[in-house]
Amino acid sequence: MRKGRPSMTARKVALSIVTLGSKPAMDRVLPPDVVHATEKLLVASGVVGEKAVRWSRSQRIVSVYEAFDWMLPGQFEAFAHRKAFFEHQVRDCIGLGATQILVLGAGYDTMGWRLAPEYPGVNFFEIDHPATARLKAKGIDAMGPRDNLCLIAEDLGKRKLVDVLKNNESWDQSAPTIIVAEGLVMYLPAEAVRDLFRQCAVVVGVGSRFAFSYIPSGADGRPDVGRWTGLLLWLQKVIGEPWLWSIRPEELGLFIRELGWKNAPALAETTVKHGVEYFVVALKNHNGPD
Template structure:
């Protein structure tokens, strides 16, 4: 991510979700209310070029034709994102129903998960962590859309301060409470040791039966050279993958047991998983900057 600018990837993901919400073949898979709320949030955040014209074009048939072509060129660009949003939403709801009292969305971008669920669970606490530039843009949007009282934003560079330290020092976060962490579209920007550190820090920052829902790139080598170059020029290069068959053993080695995994097809671009903490963990190592 370019210094001082909101993440282009976070903005693009929100825009793709908005386009998908107007597609008859995709919209039923999107969490209820996510499409309209994403549009309101982007408009209120006032980040060029995501203004009325561009966002309004999401409703146009020609935009859907363009998105269909993009899906054919890059399978999963739209369908995979919809599946990812649905999976994360379902896993957080399951964790809340199982007794989690805290939700921590790391690398929140312009996602509306906490914004949608916080009013439904007023007795739970919701936290969004993001880089200051992206978080500040979203804060403008939240101020206009309406931020629930039980939703807090933490603007922090996790390359400079470890997650465990950030949460331990925050007065509202309870390190002994059953919690659910969400790392959606995050791990490909971290090295494998950084991903391991993330698991350890989530364990050290939460109580028994805490959960972690995450997405992961299945095969970094499948990313074309032009895509890799574009991501690097944006300041958001992909650094690691986690093949489908390795996820369960990887998580188990860090003290987490598998709860759910999707998809079963190793040819997909991304996989999603939810794991539950099953043993006490020591503090993880610092999440070094991948830049």
């Protein structure tokens, strides 16, 4: 990520959610109120103005995003499925007793803000790069802060998750928790991804889950997003948020097992693919990291 600059990809995901709200039938996929809350957040944080939000709602922009699907087939609608998948996992986990939700690389995601009043007994935490997190905090302040939503501004490439949470007196390391990393791990170097999985297993209690999305690797070991992979890798680099990490789906089980997690194929619908990404849920291994 370019130094000190708010995330362009977080802005793109949020604007895509606004545009998806104008696409017929997407209301059956998107979580309730996500479009309205995202619009409010984008404006209140100053990420974009009212005009850009109105423009993003237009059928012309729906057509533009659809046209770009030639580069990343299915990726436009995949953002709606991604929001729905992770929110479903979070609600499911809360139903099973989770009392902490941690969203890593939260960007302008509104799940914490929307769900916090509905679940007053659950503590919501979000971490993002300072440049993005500060803008978001401004927006959340204007929209109405939640007592049980804590926004943390940290670069996880510079400070370890365990240290960040150790300093937060509301964080309970033994609580059943769900960690969400939606559209994050592809932006981290390989060693940082290993380290993050390892640390995630240390900061949560027994029965916790880790829900994340990832881009699969191709035969050459690079992220594989189809025919236009080379162009997309270049574009991501140009905007300063290159895709650095990917893995072959058949190697994921062993990879996470070594880091304190196990795949959860027994949980219904916990490995799905939409657009170029897989959405996965892992369970904390009782033995912790190797």
